Amino acid sequence: MIDTHSHIYLPEFDGDRHETVARAQAAGVSHIVLPNVDLTTVEPMYELHAAYPDYTSMAMGLHPTEVNNDYRQALDKIARKLDEHRFVAIGEIGIDMYWDQTYRTEQQDAFAQQIGWALSRNLPIIIHCRNGLDEVLEVFDRFEQLPCGVFHSFGGTADDVKRIRRYGDFYFGINGVATFKRSQVPAILPEIGIDRILLETDSPYLAPVPHRGHRNESAYIPLIAECIAMHIGLTAQQVSDITDANARRLFGI
Numbered sequence: 001m002i003d004t005h006s007h008i009y010l011p012e013f014d015g016d017r018h019e020t021v022a023r024a025q026a027a028g029v030s031h032i033v034l035p036n037v038d039l040t041t042v043e044p045m046y047e048l049h050a051a052y053p054d055y056t057s058m059a060m061g062l063h064p065t066e067v068n069n070d071y072r073q074a075l076d077k078i079a080r081k082l083d084e085h086r087f088v089a090i091g092e093i094g095i096d097m098y099w100d101q102t103y104r105t106e107q108q109d110a111f112a113q114q115i116g117w118a119l120s121r122n123l124p125i126i127i128h129c130r131n132g133l134d135e136v137l138e139v140f141d142r143f144e145q146l147p148c149g150v151f152h153s154f155g156g157t158a159d160d161v162k163r164i165r166r167y168g169d170f171y172f173g174i175n176g177v178a179t180f181k182r183s184q185v186p187a188i189l190p191e192i193g194i195d196r197i198l199l200e201t202d203s204p205y206l207a208p209v210p211h212r213g214h215r216n217e218s219a220y221i222p223l224i225a226e227c228i229a230m231h232i233g234l235t236a237q238q239v240s241d242i243t244d245a246n247a248r249r250l251f252g253i
Contacts, residue, residue: 001027001028001029001030001199001221001222001225001240001243001244002029002030002031002032002033002198002199002221002243002244002247002248002253003024003029003031003032003033003199003200003201003203003218003221004033004150004173004198004199004200004247004251005033005035005092005126005152005153005173005175005198005200005201005202006032006033006034006200006201006202006203006217006218007034007035007037007041007202007203007204007205008020008021008032008034008048008203008204008217008218009034009041009044009045009047009048010037010041010044010204012204012215013203013204013217017048018051020217020218020219021052021055021218023217023218023219024217024218024219024221025055026219027218027219027220027221027222028221028222028240029218029219029221030244031055031056031057031247031253032052032055032056032057032218033056033057033058033059033088033089033247033251033253034048034049034056034057034058034059035058035059035061035089035091035092035126035152036058036059036060036061036062036063036078036091036092037063037066037092038062038063038066038074039074039077039078042060042078042081045058046058046084046085049085057087057088057251057253058085058086058087058088059087059088059089059090059091059092059126060078060081060082060085060087060090060091061078061089061090061091061092061093061114061125061126062074062075062078062093062110062114063092063093063096063128064093064094064095064096064107064110064111064128064132065096065099065100067103067106067107067110068103068106069106071103071106071109071110075110075113075114079117082117082121087123088123088124088251088252088253089118089123089124089125089126089149089250089251090114090115090117090118090121090123090124090125090126090147091125091126091127091128091149091152092126092127092128092152093110093111093114093115093125093126093127093128094107094111094127094128094129094132094136094152095107095108095111095128095129095130095132095135095136095139096128096129096130096131096132097130097131097132097135098130098131098132104135107132107135108135108138108139111136111139112139112142112143115139115143115146115147118147118149119143119145119146119147122147123147124147124148124149124150124250124251125147125148125149125150126149126150126152127149127150127151127152127170128152128153129151129152129154129156130153133156133160133163133164137163137164137167140167146167146168148168148169148170148171148250149168149170149171149250150170150171150172150173150198150250151164151170151171151172151173152173152200152202153173153175153177153200153202153206154172154173154174154185154192155177155183155184155185156188157184157188158187158188158191161188161191161192162191169196170196171196171197171198171246171250172192172196172197172198173198173199173200173202174189174192174197174198174199174200174224174228175199175200175201175202175206175208175224176201176202176206176207176208176209176211176212176216176220176223176224177206178208178224178227178228178231179208179209179212179223179224179227180209180212181209186227186231189228189231189232190232194228194232194234194238194239194242194243195242195246196246197228197239197242197243197246198243198246198247198250199221199224199225199228199239199240199243199247200221200224201216201217201218201220201221201224202216203215203216203217203218203220204216204217207220208220208223208224208227209223211223222236225239225240225243226239
């Protein structure tokens with residue numbers, strides 16, 4: 001099983017980071033993709049990848065909630081990082097209108113610039129979209145072609161899936177939200193289809209049941225695979241095999 005979105009380089013894991021990796025390995029997680037957040041997280045991410053170069057892959061980008069008045073300078077610095085290592089994606093990038101709508105225009109501009117990076121480097125994009133699908137699609141409209149990519153932590157509707165697919169054959173990251181009691185995610189899994197689902201945790205956030213409310217970690221990926229399997233009539237092993245193939249196809253890992 002591949003965890004396609006995990007931030008286990010963050011301070012929440014400072015006390016047991018290597019033990020966290022060991023638990024993931026023991027749980028059957030074969031690889032972890034580490035998307036960047038901002039300039040402060042670059043070095044911790046590098047350090048974790050250096051410790052596990054064959055077990056982890058990195059993505060580079062500026063998270064939309066970190067876009068503010070000096071986002072252009074931040075983007076310039078992050079752009080220079082793209083030549084420091086091999087990255088499997090540009091991310092995580094996108095639009096977040098949940099916490100603060102002050103920088104709507106700036107978020108869209110930052111998103112567009114980073115899509116340009118992906119196109120120029122032939123890399124996929126990892127899209128953070130929270131209460132911002134209209135804004136994401138407005139940015140997509142600026143491009144004649146788009147990179148492939150994944151809508152990380154997807155929690156939209158079947159209609160949202162259809163709207164997204166007018167722009168490209170995107171993947172959709174499914175995490176612990178699917179296990180929540182009132183989650184609408186299981187209902188949209190058939191619309192997405194197993195051939196476009198990726199497993200992810202978004203650690204340390206969004207821990208699946210029965211760990212909801214506690215720190216999330218990559219070792220919980222089997223719980224997400226089991227939940228998906230139950231709702232689409234496959235075995236957990238089938239879900240693991242197919243989503244792993246999806247991840248390898250998208251990220252080249």
